[in-house]
Amino acid sequence: MNEEKKQYEELDEETLFVVSQTFKALSDPTRLRILSLLSNREYSVSQIAEILQLKQSNVSHQLRYLKNLRLVKFRREGTTIYYSQDDEHVIRMLQQTIYHALHR
Amino acid sequence: MNEEKKQYEELDEETLFVVSQTFKALSDPTRLRILSLLSNREYSVSQIAEILQLKQSNVSHQLRYLKNLRLVKFRREGTTIYYSQDDEHVIRMLQQTIYHALHR
DNA sequence: CGTTTATATGTTAGTGTATGAATATATAAA
């Protein structure tokens, strides 16, 4: 009745950090909206700001955050920078969870 | 070159809230460790605290948090309360993400 | 009832995060 505790193998710290970071990226409504938008196709920063009614600086902040986690990528075209999603797994997870939330 | 903005249908606020809440639950390392532990089988509060080396009050707080989101459930046996996971979808998502993090 | 054990809750200090205003940088066009 006492030995049963011993079996569980803990997650290593590195994995724990990566996983929690990933979920943290998805825990903010603004980032969720941006990622959800980008799951379809690429958009420029100003397009994102206009569509989602956000300040440009806010969009830039969140895109940097997402870029650091390699959840989005970008390409430049003149002065315009187009962002798109860069992690199929995360996008799939997001869409599944949205579906799940809509059909509860 | 201007009309392409109009198509995107925004997530409604309720869904956005539910989804971000769910991910927020998973964004904290302590809650992740607890949920990961509970994905196998049920454990009492004191067992969780001992296995994960957490303060009892901390475990209780996190369990209440997870319970409010219906991610865990519990049953009482005398003074002991056993908690177990209560959302297959979230557990699956967690395990997939752990797997993904381990094999990158 | 009083005591012990298991769990829950209130409170608070420290830390982290999201946002916006102002400003800087970068590219293109004139």
Added chain:
DNA sequence: TTTATATATTCATACACTAACATATAAACG
């Protein structure tokens, strides 16, 4: 090279979150 446009960054601030300690509640049992 000046000007306009798009994006990034810096800085300040308000707010949220985590974890710990202290305390309360609830059940079991003598």
